[in-house]
Amino acid sequence: MKRLTHLPTLKIDTSKKISVYYRSKTHTGWYGDTIATLLYADGIRVFGRSLKYHRPRGLYSLDGECSNTMMAVDGRPNVRAETTMAADGMHIAAQNVQGTSEKPVESTPEKDWMGFMDHLSWAMPAGFYYRIFHKPEKLWPIAVSRIRKAAGVGVLTSGYTVKGRYDEIYPATDVCVVGGGPAGMEAALSAADKGLRVILMESRPWLGGFYDYRTSLDADGVPLYRKANAMAERIAGYPNIRVFKNAPVVGVYGNSMVTAFQRGGRDRPFEQRYIEIQTRSIVVAAGCIERPLLFENNERPGVMQMGCAHRLARTWGILPGRRAVFSIGHDLGLEAAIDLADLGMKVVHVADVREDGQDQRLLDELKKRDIPFSRGWTAIKAGGKRNIEKVTIGTVNGMRRREFSCDTLAASAGLTPVTGPLATAGAKLEYHHLTGFFLPVKLPDNVYAAGRLLGLNDPASVEASGRLNGLRAAAACGVRVDSELKAAEAETSVLPGPVRNSKMVTAPVKNQKMFICFDEDTTVKNVDQAMDRGFDVPELIKRFTAAGTGPGQGGVPGHNLPLYVAQRGDSPDVDPRPITVRPPLTPVLLATYAGRNHDMHKRTPVHESQSASDGRMDRAGVWLRARYFSDDRRSRREIENVRGNVGVLDASTLxxxxxxxxxxxxxxxxxxxxxxxxxxxxxxxxxxxxxxxxxxxxxxxxxxxxxxxxxxxxxxxxxxxxxxxxxxxxxxxxxxxxxxxLTDAFGVINLAGPNSRNVLQKIADVDISNEAFPFMGYREFTINDIIPVRAMRLGFVGELSYELHVPSSYMQAVWDLLEKAGKSFKIKKFGLEAQNTLRLEKCHVIIGSESEQRTTLCDLGLGFLWCKSKPEANTVGSVALRQTENQSGRLKLVGFKMKNGLERPPKDGSPIVDSRIRGYVCTARFSFTLNEPIGMALVEDSYAKPGSVFGIYENGCKGRLIRAEVVKTPFYDPTGERMKS
Amino acid sequence: MSRTITCPVCGRRNGYEFRFGGEDKGPRPEEEGMSPEKWFEYTHLNDCKAGIRKEWWFHRDGCGVWFTIFRDTASNREVVRPPERELEAVP
Structure with missing residues (x-):
């Protein structure tokens, strides 16, 4: 298709070509094209098939308000083609299409053999799956599998992993403005002029809102698109305004947080990123979207919103078709018809559901171009199998009809405000009779609404409303703006206020397929069926018919459903009530919430040398630590080396x-x-x-x-x-x-084993004999005359051992010196697993292994650490220790050995049972030192005495308990001679 | 978190930076007249009333200071210190 390349409003770069693959063919467009506009420009009209009835679906809006143009891109399902920028080399496939080909990529939505489902719609009334398939119960699984095959959107291939980088940022600001149209930009500017920090959020890739594609003139004779460009330029000149484009808002929380995500891809370093904004005040100027017009086949490809037709031409240089009929309810539709006619499209007829209220200048322009116009007329039916070929229009009372052949029908009932950000912020919305909108009647503190979503239409009013609410937001941040506020209020009071909008929902059609929700294939008839069954509020009808529960998040049915229900309801005096809106206002990828998900951990000062010498690094709390230094999961050689010789451990994490x-x-x-x-x-x-x-x-x-x-x-x-x-x-x-x-300032080396003194003496500058540096001693000395070391003689592993606290920057040096000094002794590194077994042999506890949140000091046998003469109320834990000291039934820590010659230890955590659970195994290992399995367990006090025998239940033991006997502890060197010598 | 908390050192910050330290229950009870019931009440029982409460917070990801703020537990917002009698009037 030949594209319009001369328009000043274009957002494509015709010097850069982009090619994508779809249906085994290469389609070419330009940089700036979305997937949808690129394919549309290349003649693609049917983008996919609908959820239930497999009806053909095409381009309807351009902001992803329905699932019509969701496609699979490079294997990822449900990508919104309307809001995803095309990138070179993308592989694109249609969804929910049962092709004749084996390869799903080659099935075409134009020919879908499941298309017959459309003729079976009589068998699928509202809520049919709730009502039909549960009796008999056996039917349900069959029905589920059948329905799942026939219905649905994208399919995730098993083993698919999300590619790309997903980021997150957490900016803080004074004023957050939601919506980058004229009102939002004015609000941002007026708050920024007060010196406040402003964040401006816009879901499209550029600022401008309703201005950016329009050439009509404002009161000063300036084309609106130029005005938008000028405002965007001004904003770019403010260092205190941060603009996020392509960033739909997900929700507004309280009056101080706005969450959003930003689409990246193409030339950004992220695929999508999560944005969480802390703000002091919020201006919502999210504008309006279009309210769909309901008539027969109102979602046939070729039917699109008036703004969609207009923006296709003005923003992307694509004429939507050759011959168009317009059925609209807003002056923007008249403007679009005139503009598209000027750009070369044949506008056959313009039907306006409104009897009056049109801008006379627009009517004159229509007349000048000989475009037939009829008041009080609407589209009745779209004809054509895959793409529309003809349209029937008629009077809204159904008395007269006419038929036109055409390939495009620009249809919408009017506008509807984007109140989601306000609703999630907790604003109370009520039906407003003049505008027909749900408008905020009570806003939370520090939250303000501005612009077209208030029902304004005149450009001057929209801008002034932005300025006024930008000032209010500034005032909420504590800036004195009294006189300016007064002036802005005076300015808005003389400008045109909210305007009347069309309230029409359905064309005068009975018993035909009018889709109120495209995503879920919900027809007006389905709503009628639900209401006939007694559902009377939109909230319940929504759930019964699934209208508005699809990927579009209520963008299409959100306003029409409550209006229709109110119109059809039995008590006409009840105003329409809005459906509750919840985040995410725009669907977000879960990958975006997962974020970078990088493993945040700390490394000890000798991490590199540990992992380089075969250390298997494991996560231990916030740290990475060496668990083993070989493939032996029991670390036998490391253990035996400590017991018989000398080992060295990195304990820097203490x-x-x-x-x-x-x-x-x-x-x-x-x-x-x-x-x-x-x-x-x-x-x-x-x-x-x-x-x-x-x-x-x-x-x-x-x-x-x-x-x-x-x-x-x-x-x-x-x-x-x-x-x-x-x-x-x-x-x-x-x-x-x-x-x-000082945790990170000092590293710790644990040198342990009977030869450790000989090794340390070689590098220490002082005498460290048993007399000069006894067990439990603390010494400060230097190594090599320069490295200061805090040395302690402790015995966690039960041998003669030294704990050296070394400034982190010297850690590697001291480590290397020790290894060098220990070379003749065959010094060897040991890891956490070896340490675990070594200290188990000594029954030294590790908090969290041998204790849990119920375990008191006395339960662990560490009561000797408690000073009973200290004032109890002033010592944390003392009062409770006194009260539990002699309590019966508590779990006590014991050591055990296996009975019946069993040569392996039970698994850690195995429960101890007789007729019921009596405790559990904390740690159990095979002790190479004692040549038998040993363990520690927390058991009820009745089992805690040495000699008690208990049964241990292990996963997969089939009821045959392992027997173990409580023994005296510690298992190894009970007198502690080895630590002290 | 949409809640912010005002640290006496660092100012108003994101609520995620802080750790909750419980209702303000006053200093530890005296040694004299201590009973298990008294101790249990002090360590484990809270008022849990809806309305404005005085609470301890710790600026964990910041300056590392324990301080008290007033929070409306019904709206989950920090509030300025209310007049004493209003505090008393919380049901």
Whole structure:
């Protein structure tokens, strides 16, 4: 088709060609074409088949208000061809088409063998699947599978994965303006003039709204499209206005949040991105869409909205057809007819449902061009099998009719406001008799409505309304604008207000197919059937007939359904009531909500060297840590090396803190269950924190560095919450102390095994013999004269071992020095799994493995950490510990070994049962040191004594319980000689 | 989150940055006269009334300060400190 390339309103770049594949053919268009306009320009009229009846569907609107032009693009179903920009090399396929070809890509919506479904519509009255297929029950699965095959939209091929990058941004602003038409742009400008930050949201790829494609003149004789361009240019000059184009709003929440998504693709670094805007005030200037006219075959390809026909020509340079009939109810339709006639289309007839109220100048223009015009006439029927070939129009009372042959019918009943953003914000909407719109009667604080959605039509009124509400939004942000507000109010009061709109819904047609909802194939007859069954409010009729529940989100039936129900209802004095609108106002891809979904984790200072030497990195809380250093999931060699020689572990993830200040000791006394007065210098104290229920939440070691200055460690999982915890429990006292989270500032190396002293002595600058640096000692010294190290002798794995706290930047250096020094001893790295088994042999608990949220300090056998002489009410956990200390029926931590010579441990988490569940296995491993399986379990106190035998239920054990016996703990080195020597 | 919270240090911020710290129930009870019931009430029972409440919040993703705000639990909005008698009048 030859396209109009000279128009000043075009949004395509005719110097850049774009080719897509559809039906085994290459179709070529230009940069700026949507998939729909590209195909339409190449003669495609039928874009797909409808949900139930497999009726042919074509281009109807251009903003994705119905599913007519949803297509599969590069394997992704349900892509909206109207709002998706065409890109080179796209593979496009029609949907819900049962072709004769094997390849779905080659089935054509022009020939769909399921098309006969249209003749079976009598068998599918409203709600037929609810009413028919459930008796007998056996019928239901068969019906479901049949219906699923016949009906539907796009099909997702199994194994399909979404490609592309999905992003998210969270901007904050003072004023958020929804809608980039003339009112929205004016609102943005007037708020930005006050120095406020403004975000302007527009769902189309350009600003301009109802102005951007129109050449008619405003009061000053300026063409509207030029006015739109000038305003957009002004906006671009404001550094404090951020514009998001191609970004439909999803919802407005409270009066301070607007969510939206932005379409990317083509030349943007994202496919779609989620936008969440924090704002202080909101102006909704979302404008209007068209209200469909209901007549027989009102969705036949070739029937389109008046704006769709007009914009096809003006924005994309495509004449919708050769001969057109117009059946409209708004002056915009007259304007479109005149403009399209001037651009070379034969306009056969213009029927206007309104008896009066037309702009006389437009009528004169029609007359000048000899275009026949009739008042009070409407389209009655569209004829033609796949594309319309003829149209019957008639008087709205049904008395007279005429038929015209044509290939295009521009039809709409009028306009309807886009009130979704207001409705989701919580505005109350009521039927307005003059405009026939649902208009806001009560707006939430800081939310304002402006422009055409208020029923305004005159360009000057629309712009002034934008300015006025931009000022109101600025005032809501605390800007003084009293005099300007007064002036703006005075300005709007003398301009034309809301105008009367056509209220016509259905042509005078009975018992024929008039579609009130295209997506769900809901006809007016279906609505009648629902009302005959007693449904009387649109909300219920919507659910029974499915009208408005499709992908278009009520864009087509949203206004017509309540109007029709009110018109047909028994009590004519009841005003139409709007259907509840919910987010998403425009459907969003789930991939967009998933976002980048990148794995956010922390790496220890020696991460690279760990993973480079075969470390299998696993997620541990927020960290990545080395779990194994070989394929052996039991880490036998790592374990045996620690027990018999020397191993080295990266424990940098430990929480590390400094607390100091006049009240530091007081704060520690509050949160630690032990007596912090006893914490000394040069010596580590093992200490625990409980919550107010006496349950263990953290354990670690603490050392005094000076008066009211302490260094302490927490478990890995608690490091993020420790400062919050201590501050929370001292929040009323206004204590004088400071805390520094040193977790990332220091790395930790755990050097463990009988040879660890020999290795460390080689690089330490001081004597570290057992006398100079005994068990539980704390020393600060240097390595290689320069690297400062905080060293602790601890015994988590049950051997002679040193914990070296090293500044992060020196970690790799110290690690390398240790490995070098240990080479002659055959030092070996060990991972988390080895550590887990090693500490299990010593029965050292890991919070979260051996404890859960009900487990108190005493349940774990750690009651010795609790200082009973401290004031109970002032120590977090003390009161509850006292109360639960001797409570019976609690789960207690025990060690167990297997009975009957079983040589493997049960799975972690397996329940312990007799007649009922008595506890569960916490951790169980095969101990290479003891050459038998061992484990720890939380069991009811009646089973907790050494010698008790219990049964363990394992997945797949078929009722044969594994027997285990409670033994004395720890399993390994009960006197602790090995740690202390 | 459409709720914002005003941190005394950082100002008005997105509600996602904060952690809820419960109703303002006053300091820990005195050692004297402590009973299991009293303790249970202090640690676990809340008023849960609809209306304006004084609550503790923590600026977790910010300055790390615990502070109190007034929130209307019916509308889930932060509100300015109401006159004392209105606070008392909450049913």
């Amino acid at each position: 929480g590390k803190f400094r607390i100091f200040g006049n009240d530091a000791l007081k704060a520690l006394q509050r949160v630690y269950i032990g007596d912090m007065n006893r914490v000394r210098e040069h010596r580590m104290t093992y200490a625990a924190m409980c919550n107010d229920d006496g349950c263990l939440i953290d354990d670690g070691v603490i050392v005094k560095q000076a008066e009211n200055d302490y260094y302490f460690t927490t478990s890995t999982g608690r490091s993020g919450a420790t400062i919050e915890w201590i501050r929370y429990h001292t929040r009323y006292e206004n204590l004088d102390f400071h805390m520094v989270n």
